[in-house]
Amino acid sequence: MLLCRVGSVSWGLGLRSGALRAPALSCRIHRVGTSGDAARFRDTVLLPHTHFPMKLNNQKLLDRELQIQRECGFDQLYTWQRERKAKKEFCLHDGPPYANGDTHVGHALNKILKDVRNRFEVLRGTRVHYVPGWDCHGLPIELKALGQLHAGDLTPLQVRRKAREFAEAAIARQRAAFQRWGIMADWGNCYYSFSGHYEATQLRIFQDMHSKGLVYQDYKPVFWSPSSRTALAEAELEYNSEHLSRSVYATFTLTALPPKLAPSLGNALGKVSVLVWTTQPWTIPANQAVCFMPKAQYSLVKRVDSEQLLLVATERIASLTSALGTDLQNVTTFVGSDLEGGVCQHPTISGKEVPLLPANHVTMAKGTGLVHTAPAHGMEDYSVATHFSLPVDCMVDEEGRFNELAGKDLQGQAVLDKGTDTVICMLQAAGALVKEEWCVHSYPYDWRSKTPVLFRPSKQWFINTANLKDKAKESLQKVKVIPESARATLMAKLDGRTYWCISRQRSWGVPIPVFYHRETGEALLNKYTVAHVAKVFEEKGSDSWWVEPLEALLPADVLKKSNAGSVTDYERGEDVLDIWFDSGTSWAAVLHDPHADVCIEGKDQLGGWFQSSLLTSVAVRNKAPYKALVVHGFVVSEKGDKMSKSLGNVIDPDIVINGGPDPVLSPAYGADVLRWWVAESNVFSDVQIGPKTLNTARDSIYKDVFRVLPSRGTVASLVGGQS
Incomplete structure (x- = not known):
């Protein structure tokens, strides 16, 4: 024990048991007035000495x-x-x-x-x-690498060269x-998602999932970014809760009464209109139906200020009275299923009629209880179209402008800007516009460009996550999550993901190894074609998709095994894989053991890398790629x-x-x-x-x-x- 006496108080600095004990010293500390006096006593106490300075600055x-x-x-x-x-x-x-x-x-x-x-x-x-390791592909890198250049002015190889140089400098x-x-690591041996080995491993995972029926191609609405001109996955979105939309109440005049209501409303034919509400008026030209909830109550109401007859959900009458600024008198009430068989006149397209159809996605939280349905611009709308065999015509191009199918009055106009103005004017001219108002609501934005996205149908490659969810949830039960509260968020995000769009219309990424028949458009994709392309990528990298002749990517022996025709019958696909699929297969390229002991990432990865890694690993191995997750x-x-x-x-x-x-x-x-x-x-x-x-x-x-x-x-x- 090192003893000191300060005044009349004794205290000690304990040493660990068994350690050397310093000789007992007793010293009396006196008040000193100068630094010189202090120096006289400094060496009388045995304390550790070091040449390491207590403080260093700058x-x-x-x-x-x-x-x-x-x-x-x-x-x-x-x-x-x-x-x-x-x-x-x-x-x-x-x-x-x-x-x-x-x-x-x-x-x-x-x-x-x-x-x-x-x-x-x-x-x-x-x-x-x-x-x-590093995630090296994707649109943000491509856009930064190009700067003021437009990708359309360059070949894919030129774009890729610039993007790779940018990524390498950032790394x-x-x-x-x-x-x-x-940070402790072997910095000379890292992994990169643009290396040939990594890309080849990724293609093998893709093929494994395709052979199990989990990867498929389809034409349906996806999140589309007009600013980036590509499809997006849910993980590439951020929701702006302060988005401002021009919403409208619009009417669809009944041209054929529902059979069950015809006896009581027969003399009102031509006078009754279905009232709908939408925050996206630009989608009305693509309307194919108006949907109702079969088990809900609906009413025929009369506007006191105009005698107009409207069909609305009964429980929405009070809110609509306030919104429209007039009393609505309830003429008669009936169940929603009685509306089946009714037909309406499309408000902006002369001669076009649309049916009244039942749908379970209709809610009574907002609007009128009757939903304008444009299958090309919403997944729930698309589900209705699939069930009732409705057309899914796309009137919007890759830049978010109306195309020729929308008609000459709309063609070329940006749907989220001038196009919305024009559609509202068309509704007004047709006498179908009941009210226009601004609506503040949550709306998806492209997380890169910070601009609004839209739903737009296109032919894309998807992963059927619905078939993976149960296995993924079962695997998660064996994973330790810290903090435990993050597990619920991961589960919720998993539940909300019915499909995963994995194709992108860009150049900087791993090409989807598919060949299309020049005449029929049929896709050629099987274990033989992908295995060969993966071998080429492992040796030469994915630039070879554009560099090598088609015969090198689709040789005669592969065509024979595939029961396909001549190589001249085919052309390469132009889409690349989603970067979340890129990074989500890192477990296969990097891990030696079946699992990582732990993965540590931010909470944004609950809908990103944690999830994409889980889905790809469960699809291929029926197990999670990690034993524990730490979410900061x-x-x-x-x-x-x-x-x-x-x-x-x-x-x-x-x-x-x-x-x-x-x-x-x-x-x-x-x-x-x-x-x-x-x-x-x-x-x-x-x-x-x-x-x-x-x-x-x-x-x-x-x-x-x-x-x-x-x-x-x-x-x-x-x-x-x-x-």
């Missing part, structure tokens, strides 16, 4: 950190621990960051969390398997940042706001470490402060960062570097695998 701090990383061999730690003998191996599978720009604090949170867990396993004597910058943060929150400002360049609250991790132009406003904190910020944070909620947070982390390092990390259910539970 460039000295950065130089010391780099010196430590270099002299301590940080870059050799991963290789060293892989070469040592160990009874157990721990695998953390790295969800690939996107190679479309520089790193941000979200990257720092994610990578440092993974590093904390990996280092903990090394301390336990476990051998760690951790292969970092180099991100890798350097991750190394500076002290987003990084937000100290006010709790989302990081946004427009708000000016974005924090660059490089500036956190190296400082900004003004050292007072942006001091150099070094990598340790960035890592400590992560280690101290409650990562299961949104994580705040800013000057106050970073100063606190820096002070904690100075004052409490030897204390045990707080066990607040944060990183302590993460690395220990305990909650």
Whole structure:
């Protein structure tokens, strides 16, 4: 025990049992007035001495950190621990960051969390398997690589060359940042979704799923981005809750009364109209039916201000009275099924009649209880069309403009802009416009261009997730999810996904290995054709889809096994695979064992990589690709706001470490402060960062570097695998 007497108080600094004990000393500390007096007593107390400075600032701090990383061999730690003998191996599978720009604090949170867990396993004597990688394909990279150029002015190979160069440069910058943060990995052996081996593995997964009937081609509505001119999957959308639409109440005049109502309404034929409400007036030219709920109550009402007769849902009368600004007198009431067999006049297309049809998707939450149905522009509408064999005519082109099928008055107009104006004018001219109003509601946007999308039918490749859901849910029961509350979100997103559109109309991606017959358009896709293309990709990369002659991709022996004709009868497909399918097959290209022990990603991946990895693995192996999931929150400002360049609250991790132009406003904190910020944070909620947070982390390092990390259910539970 090291004893000291301060005044009349004795206290001790305990040493571990069995350790060397210093000779007992007794000293009396007197009040001193000068530094010289203090120096007389400094050497009378036996305390540890170190040449390591307590505090370093600015460039000295950065130089010391780099010196430590270099002299301590940080870059050799991963290789060293892989070469040592160990009874157990721990695998953390790295969800690939996107190679479309520089790193941000979200990257720092994610990578440092993974590093904390990996280092903990090394301390336990476990051998760690951790292969970092990058998601390298996709539209955002293509758009950034092209800049002001238009993809239509370049060949696919020119587009791909520019996109690859951009991705490689982004990867180099991100890798350097991750190394500076002290992330333990073999940075010379990473995985990339544009490597030939990765692409070939991906095609084999695709073929396996196709052979099981899980991949199919169909013509139906999909989310379509006019700004990007490609189909989108649900995971590529973000919903704007403040979207403003021009909604309308419009009438469809009855031209044939429903048989069950004809006896009581016979003298009202031509005077009765069905009232509908829609937030997308531009879809009315594509209308093919008006749907009702069979078991609901409906009424014939008369407007007091105009004597107009309208068919509406009974329970919507009160709301409609307020919306239309007039009393609605209930003339008669009947059940919805009595409407079956009725026929209406289309309000904007002369001579066209549309039926009244039953549908279970009709709700009474908003509108009139009668739903305008355009099969080309909605999945529920499309389901009605499939059931009743209605046409699914597409009047909208890839740029979101009306095409020739819409007629000369609409052709060429953007449906979400001028086209909407024109359709509303057409309704007004036909006497079918009852009311127009602005409606604020949630609407899907392209997460890349931040512009509205629309439903538009096209021929695409899909994965039938409905047939995978039960297996996926069963597999998830065996997966540990931290925090447990994230499991419900993952399940809900899985439930809401009836299909997965995996084809994209771009150049920068893995080509879908399909050949089409030049005359019939029939797709040639089987285990022989895909196996051969995968072999070519493994050797030469996916550029070979455009570089190699068709005979090299579809040789005579493959045609013979496929019972196909001559190679001249076929042409290559032009679509590429969705990047979520790209990254969702990483388990097959990277993992040595059937599962990863853990995957650690942000909560946005509950509808993204966690899900795409699960679906592809369950489809091929009937099991999840991971044993545990750790789901962390987003990084937000100290006010709790989302990081946004427009708000000016974005924090660059490089500036956190190296400082900004003004050292007072942006001091150099070094990598340790960035890592400590992560280690101290409650990562299961949104994580705040800013000057106050970073100063606190820096002070904690100075004052409490030897204390045990707080066990607040944060990183302590993460690395220990305990909650």
